[in-house]
Amino acid sequence: MADVAERVGVSAITVSRAFKRPELVGPELRQRILDIAQSMGYVPNQAASALASARSMTVAVLIPSMTNMVFVETLAGIHDMLLPRGYRALIGVTHYSPEEEERLIRTYLQFQPDGILLTGTDHTDVTRTYLSALSSPTVHMMELLDEPGSLSVGCSQEEGGRLMTTHLLERGYRRIGFVAVQLDPRTLSRLDGYRHALEEAGLYDEKRVWRLPDPSSIHLGAAMIDRLMAENTDCDAVFFCNDDLAQGALFQCQRRGIRVPEQLAIAGFNDLPASAWTTPTLTTIATPRYAIGRHAAAMLLDLMDGKEPPRRRVDLGLTFIAREST
Amino acid sequence: MADVAERVGVSAITVSRAFKRPELVGPELRQRILDIAQSMGYVPNQAASALASARSMTVAVLIPSMTNMVFVETLAGIHDMLLPRGYRALIGVTHYSPEEEERLIRTYLQFQPDGILLTGTDHTDVTRTYLSALSSPTVHMMELLDEPGSLSVGCSQEEGGRLMTTHLLERGYRRIGFVAVQLDPRTLSRLDGYRHALEEAGLYDEKRVWRLPDPSSIHLGAAMIDRLMAENTDCDAVFFCNDDLAQGALFQCQRRGIRVPEQLAIAGFNDLPASAWTTPTLTTIATPRYAIGRHAAAMLLDLMDGKEPPRRRVDLGLTFIAREST
């Protein structure tokens, strides 16, 4: 920067301002500075800038998984909101583990992020301590928080589970199963919604609930159909905790000649792109994941600007999508 | 850091060493420093460290798309290699645009990355200038470079196109179509492979090639089947440039009652998880994308350590997977 300043015949601070506070520099001088900087191959040093200004222009984003489209789309929403404002996202993948999340937080705090976006609400005590000691704001995505003062953008997973179960009941199904995998808090909330809806109808039966800690996959969904058949289940409908699983189930039903929905109805969650194209098409619930990313980032931008966001808890709702599989 | 040093009763550099060069500090003193730092909530400032040491411990990674599983899995390979060594990835999404890539490079150079991972080989001249002026190493992923001195890890897309086309010829198909979307260099290489194989067999016909700039999707694959039918194509097989498209085509064939492969054979590229489960299952070519990420990152680590990597051009090959759709 000093070299550029010398070549232009100004002081270093003017070069700095030409880049960071353009309105403070005369237009033609500014252009000359930028041109000469460009020709010299000068690029500002972000580390030095961060050190001097105490603003890293960085937001730490922690998501549970990269291979799950849901979170990738959330990330896209975050990116689209942050990049135009000059912020960069530092992405961490927790693999659904609060301990891994804690480790990542510790690492990313070294970058002095100006804001933090977390997925979900289950964090270790140490994570909570770190965050509360921090001056940078933290917004929670996906689930909604009720604690006063906390910031969250998401939708009610429990309501989603309830919605789908109610739909199945309305369609006349009475022996509705639930397949929960991964067993992260969002899955368990959907299971809660399912259970409450069935309990209210007097139809809840623990033996129709399958809980598996394995990660979700099409393969596992297909395997679950085989297992249900082997166990001679009496289910007339199965609500899978997400679309990957449900798609795998549909594929396997087709292979085995199980008629869906006549013999067995199948429902999913999240509305992945393929779910509109399977045979039969999959009844599911669309989650506003891209919008969640955008809103969470927007809320964070407000806070980083020192402004109070319009709302501290934003419920973006769910969209029920009835298709052929139920 | 100074506060921690004072509490422990040592100088700042000893605290610094306790974190960054543990072998230079006595074991029990080191433990005391770490304990006290922890209790005080001290976290090293990465910006200051980067400024003082001229090492950002950061690698810039540019990929074309985040919603395409292929690149997400590459990213996973990179992460798994870099994180244990203390490096962080700065992820940029170019949306298949060399101009966007140039913009991102400019932005990320501000972070003084210790290394750079790029996807593909088509870059703007400005990008090339930036990179050659840089002391940090750059590794190209996916495609292979022949220029001496250049670093690349990938597989031959052209060979992939050729492999699949040869397979279709062997199965007796004679009027083989090709659907190319996105039209990025990798897609076009596959198209080249397809064309060369057909030309050698004397069966290439331009009218059986569809080129669309649109992004790939299941929806588009399904739409292409409708279009082929409307255009009354004489194709007995269609080679789609990737699995998303091919899956959409399979779904639509099923809907329309087109028997695959008897009436129309369908082939894809990449081997996505669902391709083993569709009805019929999809013939495709598996690309070693996770391994590409790992190898590229490993090569970069060598270079950042000042070591010469074992090889500067690594071809990880392709795996042909014959399934029911052909």
Next chain:
DNA sequence: GACGATACTGTTAGCGCTAACCTTGACGGG
């Protein structure tokens, strides 16, 4: 003609850390 407002540009100091060099004391060999 004095004055304040406005628009630019400059000076000084320091952000938090680490490279490079330096000091100290313990130890062992000849």
Next chain:
DNA sequence: CCCGTCAAGGTTAGCGCTAACAGTATCGTC
């Protein structure tokens, strides 16, 4: 007993930038 060696820790200076404050010229206004 001297000297070299080594382990452990300290001193000094500076990485490249920007916040805060300090000019300086220009202009309009009363």
